[in-house]
Amino acid sequence: MALRARDIVNHDATLIGRKAWTDPHIYELEKRGIFAKSWLFLAHESQLPNPGDFVQAYMCETPVIVVRGADREIHANINSCTHRGLPVCRADHGNATKFVCPYHNWTYSVEGELLAIPQEKHLQSKADKGPLGLKPVPRVESWNGMYFGSFDPEIEPLDAYLGDQRWYLDAFFQRFPSGVEFVGSPQRWIINANWKLPVENQIGDVNHGPFLHSAVIPPEANREVFELGRSAVTIPGHGATFRLMPEGTPVEHVAWGFEGMSALLAPEIHDYLREIHAHAEERVGPIRARMKGLTYGVFPNLSFLWSNTAFKVSHPRGPGRVEYWCWSVVPADAPDEFKKILRGNHTTLFGPGGIIEQEDSEAWSQQYVGSRIDFADDRPYYYGLGLGEEKFHPDLPGLVSVTANEFYARHFFLRWRDALEKVED
């Protein structure tokens, strides 16, 4: 008999069975119950300034072309020819006037309409091209320049889906006078792990920092997280962690970018960052101006590593494999030379060449190895740390607690369990 979600996640999600990470049937349920029913991140508007600009994206395992059409709207279509299924676009970014399938040269507009079937020249009958365009992603919406797609035509609007998570995300986006931009293409990194562990790591698990990363993260930085760190859950499955610095904290201890290694090594950018921070309160208000971000998660698989300014998506490739995409983000109005310095806050420490994240990817891979130990299936993982210690906060939306409380993960798995139960036979 097939495993059921209720057998894996107990009533309060304090115990999570190992099969959550490894079982092929559960993975199929995740595709139908979660990835077919959620808003999934596609691209940022800064990657697509002009008509014809496109980038490749994935929605779970589905390849998608995201393009700015001649109508200047963002379109998202499945990258598969309606004739024999080949991808019609092979580049990972660029500017195109049309997409052509290599097999028989079926030709599509960048918006996805079928324009030409070359074989028809030699035939008397003509196919009705109307329904033969690239299959569109039924819903595409944006917030703050972030484009998301959903396979569920009935899904709630993106604004409602993000809810109060927007308040936390805006603490970053609105901090900069001209917003942010994504730098180039994502780093794409294949890791032998389940997609949920990188996600859990970013929703709220900054508490592994002092332990797994003790070779690199200095003790004073860890102390700051223990003493001033907060973890917030607005809607189950989303999460935000940050340090709420005391009032009157000097700019240098709060301002975004100073804790990054590249900024420390490049004093020429300090005035620029100070200036941003000096006016942050006008843009994000007094509470959020004191926020020094750590990590965020948006259900199901978008992460935002504020501390090192990277957005990430954990694309599943089966239960034991993930394609982890990481983008650097920089302030849109920074001079080009500063952007090059700031992108290093991410690349040196995170991503496939990162000094810190090489420990994470090792942990994620080894967790998958441990989860496959059949003989330990009767020992589900303990997720009960800090049960019930989260509280509402006068100044911060959602439930709030110290970072050692694993409530962010319990909320994620309760949502996960409910989503899988809806599609179980």
Add this chain to the structure above:
Amino acid sequence: MSGVTPELQHRVEQWYYREARLLDGRQYETWLALCDPTIRYIVPARGNPLVDNKQQGTEAMISVERELEGVDSDRLPIRDETLPHLMMRMQRAYKPNSWSENPPARTRRIVGNVEIVEATEAQLSVLSNFHLHYARPGSATFFYAGQRRDVLHTRDDHGDYRILRREVVLDMSEIEFPTVGIFF
């Protein structure tokens, strides 16, 4: 190129062999002394750009250079580092709690195709290829291949060089390695 004597070629090759031995022997601190204080160490990303139809019929259409991202462009490299970054990596390697290297990976580098493309009194521009075998206990074995594009600073006539610039062009389609944070 002209001006490259067999003696110079020999000295440079010997220097590369010694460098590979230091790295395979995990003597990163000794290796770091081969880096100039102003070193720039870059691993560009390897993208899949759209073919430019105007370049049809030319070598430029499929040149390696168009695939390299983030070296001097505004796109995103895998790494773009200076000496302090390399020192941080070296120091990390000698700590027991650098968990992804505990136990440490076993590596073996074969460096070949050493080609001195430019030689002045002060500097050498050298291309070389490498195959790097990387075995991580408890995990798996990985194989890296790539090209190093170096600028070496000539300190004397006896083959004592310092790396001023190293650009590492990796030949992967996808990054399926546990890390590209190693010294190539």
